[in-house]
Amino acid sequence: MQKGLKIRLYPNNSQINILNVIFGHTRFVYNYFLDYSKNNKDYKYTSWSKKLTELKNNEETKFLKEADKFALQNSLRNLKTAYDNYFSKRAKEPVFKKKHNTQAYRTNYTNNNITLYEKGIKLPKLGIVKCKYGKDIRDNKIISVTIKLLKSGIYEASIIYECEEQTLINTGKSVGIDLGVRKLITTSDNEKYISELDIDRLNNKIRKEQKKLSKCKLHSNNWNKQRKRLAKIYQYKDNYMLDKIHKATKAIVVKYDIIYMEDLDIIDLVSKQKLKKQKRKMLTSSLGKIRTLLEYKCEHYGKTLKKIDRYYASSQTCSNCGKTYKVKSNEIYKCPHCKLIIDRDYNAAKNIINYGLTHN
Numbered sequence: 554m555q556k557g558l559k560i561r562l563y564p565n566n567s568q569i570n571i572l573n574v575i576f577g578h579t580r581f582v583y584n585y586f587l588d589y590s591k592n593n594k595d596y597k598y599t600s601w602s603k604k605l606t607e608l609k610n611n612e613e614t615k616f617l618k619e620a621d622k623f624a625l626q627n628s629l630r631n632l633k634t635a636y637d638n639y640f641s642k643r644a645k646e647p648v649f650k651k652k653h654n655t656q657a658y659r660t661n662y663t664n665n666n667i668t669l670y671e672k673g674i675k676l677p678k679l680g681i682v683k684c685k686y687g688k689d690i691r692d693n694k695i696i697s698v699t700i701k702l703l704k705s706g707i708y709e710a711s712i713i714y715e716c717e718e719q720t721l722i723n724t725g726k727s728v729g730i731d732l733g734v735r736k737l738i739t740t741s742d743n744e745k746y747i748s749e750l751d752i753d754r755l756n757n758k759i760r761k762e763q764k765k766l767s768k769c770k771l772h773s774n775n776w777n778k779q780r781k782r783l784a785k786i787y788q789y790k791d792n793y794m795l796d797k798i799h800k801a802t803k804a805i806v807v808k809y810d811i812i813y814m815e816d817l818d819i820i821d822l823v824s825k826q827k828l829k830k831q832k833r834k835m836l837t838s839s840l841g842k843i844r845t846l847l848e849y850k851c852e853h854y855g856k857t858l859k860k861i862d863r864y865y866a867s868s869q870t871c872s873n874c875g876k877t878y879k880v881k882s883n884e885i886y887k888c889p890h891c892k893l894i895i896d897r898d899y900n901a902a903k904n905i906i907n908y909g910l911t912h913n
């Protein structure tokens with residue numbers, strides 16, 4: 554089922570400039586093809602769409618590339634609908650759009666190009682626009698967003714989103730979660746989510762592209778191209794991680810009713826490791842997001858998140874015999890008392906659930 558939500562936008566001056574450009578270009582496209590179809594008696598969307606691509610490559614109209622590509626396509630779709638309604642006698646013949654008409658365009662969701670944050674929304678070409686909304690739909694899949702400048706001067710976005718069932722079936726199962734550095738999440742059922750290797754791979758890619766950039770002549774064409782490329786990879790990196798975190802936290806919330814997690818100091822946890830600055834930054838923000846999204850999803854889906862005392866030494870206690878043993882961060886846990894040999898993070902997650910179950 555699809556639902557709609559209107560949110561208020563607070564674009565800054567440079568975003569207002571970009572919005573004006575996109576409003577103008579979508580209007581241009583609408584009017585251009587209205588004119589074209591009248592003159593050529595060609596009312597086919599596919600041929601308009603093909604012609605639009607040509608326009609973007611023409612010297613005089615290549616400015617169209619500045620606009621969000623979905624906004625332009627949707628402008629054609631709107632024209633198509635207007636004609637369909639006209640030909641089936643449901644509406645009058647479409648007319649040219651003027652600047653004083655309502656300014657609006659619609660963009661579509663693809664590859665994380667639109668993301669709703671707590672106080673902002675990321676939109677194509679605009680970056681993050683400050684916004685306010687009542688209902689939190691961050692866990693829903695966004696389908697499209699229509700951005701409008703109302704006569705009152707207020708900017709508004711209408712979000713169409715996929716509405717899922719918001720309560721999950723109770724499974725009667727509990728789980729302990731250990732947040733770590735090598736695997737970001739390990740559960741007491743020994744399931745692991747998100748590896749540091751994902752972060753390494755992304756960082757290596759960035760380093761490679763940065764190196765290329767440093768070899769380009771400053772402000773040259775290649776330098777500009779490479780800079781844009783790098784910016785894209787940076788954005789991809791954030792989206793990629795966020796997507797992984799969303800999937801992992803959702804999977805956990807689906808599977809368990811009660812989730813126990815150590816109430817740990819993430820900055821402290823990460824700073825104990827010898828890591829490159831980029832990786833440390835990414836780990837800190839990813840672990841923070843895991844925690845935030847687990848909290849948020851538990852509430853959203855009617856599950857329970859319980860935090861346990863951060864001073865409880867989950868990693869140094871044997872989950873089998875309860876005695877302690879100081880294990881180093883990259884080692885397998887080998888209990889000298891009961892001879893248990895177990896993955897260190899799995900051991901910690903088991904301790905977390907044991908502690909949670911006995912201290913409640």
Ligand SMILES: [Zn+2]
Nearest residue numbers: 871874888891
């Ligand atoms: Zn033991």
